[in-house]
Amino acid sequence: MKTRRYASLLALALAGALMLAACAEDEADDVDEVTDDVDETTDDVDDTTDEDAALPFEGETLTVLNWNDYGSDQDYAIAGFEERTGATVEHVYHSGGEELREVLRTGGVGEIDVALPNPTYVEQMQEEGTIEAVDPDLLDNLDGVYDDFLDIDDIYVDGELYGVPWVWGSTGLTYNTEHFDQEPTSWGVLWDDEWEGQVGFMDSPVEAVMLTALYLGDDPHDPDLDAVREALIDMRPNVELYWGSSDDWTRAFTTEAISVGNFWAGDAGSMMEEGEPVGYVIPEEGAAGWLSTWSVVADAPNVELAHAWIDWMISEEFLVEWAEDPTGNAPAPANELAQEQLSEDVKARIQAYPEQVEDLAIMGSLSQEEQQAYTDLLAEVKAGVQ
Numbered sequence: 001m002k003t004r005r006y007a008s009l010l011a012l013a014l015a016g017a018l019m020l021a022a023c024a025e026d027e028a029d030d031v032d033e034v035t036d037d038v039d040e041t042t043d044d045v046d047d048t049t050d051e052d053a054a055l056p057f058e059g060e061t062l063t064v065l066n067w068n069d070y071g072s073d074q075d076y077a078i079a080g081f082e083e084r085t086g087a088t089v090e091h092v093y094h095s096g097g098e099e100l101r102e103v104l105r106t107g108g109v110g111e112i113d114v115a116l117p118n119p120t121y122v123e124q125m126q127e128e129g130t131i132e133a134v135d136p137d138l139l140d141n142l143d144g145v146y147d148d149f150l151d152i153d154d155i156y157v158d159g160e161l162y163g164v165p166w167v168w169g170s171t172g173l174t175y176n177t178e179h180f181d182q183e184p185t186s187w188g189v190l191w192d193d194e195w196e197g198q199v200g201f202m203d204s205p206v207e208a209v210m211l212t213a214l215y216l217g218d219d220p221h222d223p224d225l226d227a228v229r230e231a232l233i234d235m236r237p238n239v240e241l242y243w244g245s246s247d248d249w250t251r252a253f254t255t256e257a258i259s260v261g262n263f264w265a266g267d268a269g270s271m272m273e274e275g276e277p278v279g280y281v282i283p284e285e286g287a288a289g290w291l292s293t294w295s296v297v298a299d300a301p302n303v304e305l306a307h308a309w310i311d312w313m314i315s316e317e318f319l320v321e322w323a324e325d326p327t328g329n330a331p332a333p334a335n336e337l338a339q340e341q342l343s344e345d346v347k348a349r350i351q352a353y354p355e356q357v358e359d360l361a362i363m364g365s366l367s368q369e370e371q372q373a374y375t376d377l378l379a380e381v382k383a384g385v386q
Contacts, residue, residue, distance in 0.1 A: 055086030057305045064309070065103060065115040065297070068093045071167070071322055071330065072116070072313065080321075081312045087305055097121050104130035110299040113306040116292055119154035120206060122163045123365040131295040133160040138307035141315045144337040148357055154365040155293055163293030164310050165334035167319075169351065170360050171207055172287045174263035176253065177277040187215040187283045189260060191231070196238050200249055200261030203242040203382075205374035206363055207288050208232065211262055214285040220361040225377060232381040242382060246329070253278075262287075265351035266331040273326060273349045280351065282359050289360025291334070316341065323350055 062081075066072050068091075078089045092112060094100040100117060101124070108115075109130055117125055125131045136142055142150075145165050149155075155163035175184055190199050202208065212231050213223035240258050243249045246267045252258045254276065268280040294310040296303060312318055319338035322330040323346050332352035333339050339352060347353065366374070 058086030060087045060302050060305055062087050062089050062305050062309055063112045065092045065112045076321055085308055112297045113300040113302050114309055115295050115297055117295055118290055118292055120363050120366055122155055123157055126157045126162050130298050131162055132298045133162055134164055134296055136161055139311045141311050144335040146334055146336050149334050163295050166292045166294055166313055167331040168291045168334050169265045169331040170287045170289045171262050171264055172280055172282045174268045175260040175279045177279045179259040183281055185284050187285055191235050195260055197240050198259040199238040200241045200243050200252055200258035201239050202262050203244045205378040208378050209374050210288040210361055229377050269349040269351045270329055282356055286359045286361055289362040291362055
């Protein structure tokens, strides 16, 4: 009897112990679940913190002054920046360097954050007080920009950076391969009587003067304007079109109204991609080169946001995406790291060959007087004044 009693008590003790163990395990599970809940809550807080940190300009609006359909207003350009900053991007458009300056002079200062002049205008705009110095320390991607472009004097004033190199290109000799037996190698073809009434010539005073100076063997940055004027007048019977936009050129070329002329490298490459009979060459005399640079507008409402925008524009990520977009009409990137990621097909389409820079006369700073003289000269030529 005693043995059975002890056995019963032992069984009860064991059962109780098991129950206690089970309860302890349940309590431990509850603690783990609470801990997991705390961890998840902490993760949510961390995620929120990370998200807030990644969107430092939430609610701000960046206003960009640029050409229409020139990279910065591509959907992926805006979306990529807004996702990173939380800001909203708005564009104001201009049709040329003089209009860009006029927009800033007549109310843009204090309202617009960033603008895209080229080095021709940087010093003038700094003197007018419409742009301010860029802080290189706020541009992580500046290290990727080619030294050749960062060494251009015309993007600096008194040692401070005012224009950040973005994209570049050339205005070379472009021709209809079906109308030429062999590739032309000299600008002289534009003066050849064989092409009377078949030349498309850019309606740009600076490029007209520089191209003609190169053809004459003169200094494109300090030309003899009388000699340039005479040469342009001699060319006048050959000119069918003074073109002002890519559409002007393309329309005239595809309808065979023109056979040869000066044209932008990137747009010529896009026409090649589309199967048009386009040839493009840097003539033996060289060609005019251009550089687009980003500037911070004076009294910009959002200075740090303006720098963030410039840093995004010159980044590998954006420049490669733009270059690889066959509909984007991208020029060559000024960022060497972006250039290195491009396929040979893309390089050919956008004419991204940095070695060509040595054969280019990059458009640089002009005084207001020089710019007016160039403008008056081309106007006289177009009007037939001799």
